[in-house]
Amino acid sequence: MKSQPPIKISVHDFHVFHEQEESLRGISIEVKANRILGIIGPAGAGKTTFLRALNRLNDLAPDMHVEGRVLLDGQDIYHPSFDVVPLRKRVGMLFALPVALPMSIFENVVYGPRLSGVRNRARLNEIVERSLTSAFLWDEVKDRLQMSGLRLSGGQQQRLCLARVLAMEEMEVILLDEPCSGLDPISTAKIEEALTILKARYTIILVTNNTKQAARVADETAFFLSGEMVEYGDTEQIFTVPRDVRTSDYVTGRFG
Amino acid sequence: MILTIIVIVVLIFAWLPLAVIFMVGVAIALPLGVGTAVYLGEYTRETRLTRALRFGTDCLAGIPSIIFGLFGFIFFVVMLKMGWCLLSGGLTLAIMVLPTIIRTSEEAIRSVPNAYREVSFSLGATRWETVLKVVLPNALPGIVTGVMLAIGRSIGETAAVIFTAGSSLRMPNSMFDSVRTMSVHFYILACEGISDEKAYATAAVLIISVLLVNLAAYGMMHHFISRRAR
Numbered sequence: 001m002k003s004q005p006p007i008k009i010s011v012h013d014f015h016v017f018h019e020q021e022e023s024l025r026g027i028s029i030e031v032k033a034n035r036i037l038g039i040i041g042p043a044g045a046g047k048t049t050f051l052r053a054l055n056r057l058n059d060l061a062p063d064m065h066v067e068g069r070v071l072l073d074g075q076d077i078y079h080p081s082f083d084v085v086p087l088r089k090r091v092g093m094l095f096a097l098p099v100a101l102p103m104s105i106f107e108n109v110v111y112g113p114r115l116s117g118v119r120n121r122a123r124l125n126e127i128v129e130r131s132l133t134s135a136f137l138w139d140e141v142k143d144r145l146q147m148s149g150l151r152l153s154g155g156q157q158q159r160l161c162l163a164r165v166l167a168m169e170e171m172e173v174i175l176l177d178e179p180c181s182g183l184d185p186i187s188t189a190k191i192e193e194a195l196t197i198l199k200a201r202y203t204i205i206l207v208t209n210n211t212k213q214a215a216r217v218a219d220e221t222a223f224f225l226s227g228e229m230v231e232y233g234d235t236e237q238i239f240t241v242p243r244d245v246r247t248s249d250y251v252t253g254r255f256g
Numbered sequence: 257m258i259l260t261i262i263v264i265v266v267l268i269f270a271w272l273p274l275a276v277i278f279m280v281g282v283a284i285a286l287p288l289g290v291g292t293a294v295y296l297g298e299y300t301r302e303t304r305l306t307r308a309l310r311f312g313t314d315c316l317a318g319i320p321s322i323i324f325g326l327f328g329f330i331f332f333v334v335m336l337k338m339g340w341c342l343l344s345g346g347l348t349l350a351i352m353v354l355p356t357i358i359r360t361s362e363e364a365i366r367s368v369p370n371a372y373r374e375v376s377f378s379l380g381a382t383r384w385e386t387v388l389k390v391v392l393p394n395a396l397p398g399i400v401t402g403v404m405l406a407i408g409r410s411i412g413e414t415a416a417v418i419f420t421a422g423s424s425l426r427m428p429n430s431m432f433d434s435v436r437t438m439s440v441h442f443y444i445l446a447c448e449g450i451s452d453e454k455a456y457a458t459a460a461v462l463i464i465s466v467l468l469v470n471l472a473a474y475g476m477m478h479h480f481i482s483r484r485a486r
Contacts, residue, residue, distance in 0.1 A: 085382055089380035095371070099371040101390060161375075168380070
């Protein structure tokens with residue numbers, strides 16, 4: 001019997017309501033540390049809502065409320081006394097569309113560390129080099145760090161966004177919301193390669209519309225459908241012997 | 257040589273009251289206006305109160321300046337016993353240009369893409385840090401435009417100033433001295449038939465001043481933008 005990795009995030013009967021509509025209907029899942037969890041499902045299944053709930057970005061939407069519990073290292077992140085700012089420093093997010101902030105590449109990467117109070121120039125330089133290297137972007141931009149991040153290509157911008165998340169030293173969990181949906185195959189491959197290396201240090205949750213991508217990189221896979229989690233298990237099992245007929249229909253491409 | 261000195265002295269006489277008055281006005285209206293715009297755009301949801309505030313500022317923006325002048329006269333000059341002075345004039349101008357600054361700043365803040373805010377929040381920034389580091393820098397050109405409109409309006413302002421800053425011809429020694437701005441000077445010269453030539457000379461200096469201020473502000477704005485976009 002192989003030893004089980006510790007549980008990083010545990011979600012109990014979690015509901016999300018937007019006004020009257022219930023976008024997530026009772027999700028329960030345990031996310032293991034230092035693994036990549038892939039979340040697949042058709043559009044409107046609640047994958048993104050679930051992801052955004054994990055670092056409480058949904059808080060920004062008006063008329064939204066949640067029920068149930070989300071525990072990060074055993075602490076309820078929706079507890080009134082839980083401070084959302086340090087939470088977001090531990091749980092980072094990569095969006096579907098790469099968004100470089102309109103500032104230099106350097107400033108983009110050190111945005112998070114600067115907020116945490118890192119001022120030392122040498123330290124910032126070191127953070128920039130380390131994060132850009134981990135995101136496979138260093139070689140392409142090392143000579144033009146003062147250039148605006150907006151002038152990078154889409155694939156480069158997405159890796160810049162990844163570097164920006166990696167630059168934060170408190171980071172423990174990385175949430176990725178279809179990070180490769182607008183990217184070319186080479187950029188996609190670079191992101192995927194980065195993820196498989198990064199899981200040694202981080203817990204990664206990857207929402208993807210591309211089932212093949214989940215099959216390639218995820219250790220575990222969850223299948224979402226209309227706000228419910230239909231099935232959750234080892235990626236190999238989900239893609240070869242799914243227990244639920246809806247899962248098997250989806251992964252074999254019969255619908256969705 | 258002597259001519260240059262005379263020109264400079266004359267310009268200082270012409271400029272100083274005007275410059276101080278509109279600097280007081282903008283110095284008060286800018287933080288207040290941008291603050292209100294940040295509050296409306298970032299810190300509240302759309303409620304009856306914000307709609308009322310917005311409606312109020314729109315109404316204020318359309319009020320003729322003579323009304324502000326009379327208000328400033330009653331409130332600052334008489335009620336607060338400040339008398340005709342630079343400060344009363346500046347405060348009145350501040351109230352007058354506030355709606356313009358609020359509305360243009362709010363539009364500028366609104367036009368900053370939401371994705372930028374989300375990224376900033378997702379990196380653990382507080383709302384205030386997001387406003388300071390992402391929203392305001394990106395809204396800057398719009399805010400500068402609003403301030404330009406405000407300055408343009410206050411430089412040429414006569415009615416709001418004549419009742420609040422007075423029309424003394426002396427050089428002011430403090431904020432509590434009465435002054436005469438160029439537009440008031442023009443008004444008095446022309447209206448009382450003292451000297452048409454001097455009235456139009458004043459008008460020329462005034463128009464050139466407006467042009468210079470605008471050029472300087474646009475130059476500054478382009479400098480900011482190009483520095484950020486590098």
